[in-house]
Amino acid sequence: MTAQTLYDKLWNSHVVRQEADGTVLLYIDRHLVHEVTSPQAFEGLKLAGRPLWRVDSVVSTADHNTPTDHWDEGIKDPISRQQVETLDANIKAFGALAYFPFKDKGQGIVHVMGPEQGATLPGMTVVCGDSHTSTHGAFGALAHGIGTSEVEHVMATQTLVAKKSKNMLVRVDGKLPAGITGKDVALAIIGKIGTAGGTGYAIEFGGEAIRELSMEGRMSLCNMAIEAGARSGLVAVDQKTIDYVKGRPFAPKAEQWDAAVAYWNTLHSDEGAHFDAVVVLDAAEIRPQVTWGTSPEMVTDINGRVPDPAQESDPVKKGSIERALAYMGLQANTPISEIPVDVVFIGSCTNSRIEDLREAAAVAKGRSKATNVKQVLVVPGSGLVKAQAEAEGLDKVFVAAGFEWREPGCSMCLAMNADRLQPGERCASTSNRNFEGRQGQGGRTHLVSPAMAAAAAVAGHFVDIRTL
Amino acid sequence: MKAFTTLNGLVCPLDRANVDTDAIIPKQFLKSIKRSGFGPNLFDEWRYLDHGEPGMDNSQRPLNPDFVLNFPRYAGAQVLLARENFGCGSSREHAPWALEDQGFRVIIAPSFADIFFNNCFKNGLLPIVQPAEVVDQLFRECEAAEGYQLNVDLAAQTITTPSGQSFAFDITEHRKHCLLGGLDEIGLTLQHADEIKAFEAKRRAEQPWLFA
Helix, strand or coil: CCCCCHHHHHHHCCEEEECCCCCEEEECCEEEECCCCCHHHHHHHHHHCCCCCCHHHEEEECCCCCCCCCHHHCCCCHHHHHHHHHHHHHHHHHCCCEEECCCCCCCECHHHHHHHHCCCCCCCEEEECCHHHHHHHHHCCEEEECCHHHHHHHHHHCEEEECCCEEEEEEEECCCCCCCCHHHHHHHHHHHHCCCCCCCEEEEEECHHHHHCCHHHHHHHHHHHHHHCCCEEECCCCHHHHHHHCCCCCCCCHHHHHHHHHHHCCCCCCCCCCCCEEEEEEHHHCCCEEECCCCCCCEEECCCECCCHHHCCCHHHHHHHHHHHHHHCCCCCCEHHHCECCEEEECCCCCCCHHHHHHHHHHHCCCCCCCCCCEEEECCCEHHHHHHHHHCCHHHHHHHCCCEECCCCCHHHCCCCCCCCCCCCEEEECCCCCCCCCCCCCCEEEECCHHHHHHHHHHCECCCHHHC | CCCCCEEEEEEEECCCCCCEHHHHCCHHHHHCCCCCCCHHHCCHHHHECCCCCCCCCHHHCCECCCCHHHCHHHCCCCEEECCCCECECCCCCHHHHHHHHHCCCEEEECCECHHHHHHHHCCCCEEEECCHHHHHHHHHHHHHCCCCEEEEECCCCEEECCCCCEEECCCCHHHHHHHHHCCCHHHHHHCCHHHHHHHHHHHHHHCHHHCC
């Protein structure tokens, strides 16, 4: 039998049927559902009189619209509240394996909640009406975002109409220097291949540096595969994956555990498997990353400078740099370390897990928010992450440093709730997108790791965490 | 879904790379639980001078005269000409809903983001990939001639310029079939319900831990 990539194995094991043009019906094991991209899908089912094909495949939570403070006051924005209540009603009417509504202790960002509940397992196909579903590929699961029509299609048929992507291997050789995280690796990769570099591919991340990453680090990395254009990111299963899954609420029970582990241990690319593209990075060369523009590929490291559009010969790229600098309020050639910040956001499906909060707290401990920084938000990814952080005393470290400790949710990553930047405000953010207006109209986003965000909060500008 | 066969449409050129779905339809409009009505908020932050929120009377809002969609010569455009990596970012289907609601039926670009590209086909919207040189040429021709239209023929898989020059484009048979007929994809898939059930039964036997 020919050598297969991890992606080939996952794809082949889920093909229900294939048409002559290569279009397949792909079976979906896990469907994660949140309030923003599901109402029209449920409405479609109702209009057509269709039930959920498989209720026990659905795991749901409310995350995008939920407030991160004053939970006793409920959701003040009536349109946000209606969307969350619509999800409550739809889950009640259609059913689900599990639902973590607003204020439930298991509630959280869907891509934090899934893995921590063991609802994401190796070898699964996982979909969600959310592009950051690529996160779950960290478990050796084939996971990607879908649109609302596809959400309805999966609800009604347990399948997706899909076409296979090409295989890309991104290998990060060697050991990462101290203080360099999965987030820095993700941004360095995007800086190298661009935001469309992975378009049409499923990316497997491999190499020593990836194997050394924790599950949290792998999730941050796979989360941002979509920012490199790839719908799915993947990391092979190893003992870390299995140890992470063990004992979680929806993990296989005792009598099935050994069989599951035996299967999961086959979930890696075979020796000699063919990749259509291979990209190699040297881990030792990756420094703390900071974006300067309005696309994640507009990135440099903490020792870098804002680029000069005069140096760019391609007219489309030159125009993009000029527009980005105007939007970001930056001058060409400014050293990154001299850019002051107004707001710091530590959270999002990229960086709101316990390890992320520990890294931020390690920097914040014994230090204080700089006087020019107006607000530092720390938003845990879920109620369970929040409880864990509080058990470790991290909340007290943040509060002592002048940071705000909030309730879980998507929060200022996309500013659908009340947490948002004001026009012109500059934010060091651990989220995944620095698009125009992403964190609030006119807001200016610089993407960084949790430690770099905390360091910017205490220094008042970007600073190299390795020298702090 | 609205069927797509042929179109003679006015072309609007949007000369920016990496146009993301946050720009196509900003997040505050995603709070709607409906599928329609997103057109007036398409490109909201570029199109208007004020900050838009759901429920506003968009006809009373100040338009940005420098944004191409507001140029009188492009009023009623059905073909959007765009640059590379159009539709990157979020999976929100509200982006194609907004484009379709505004009246667009075709988007031509050198490349599209995967999820957006896929979402278009579910909504009677035809995304067409053309080489960068062809897109450059179309931008030049469109900007030079007011009232510039393109003819798009899905069955023949061609785009034809006013001067009669034709360019072929690719599309999978499955997508072409669904678009030409305006077909309900769920209905089509459910014709294979027995195969799905058989696959599921086998999976349940082999990997019972995946089933509650």
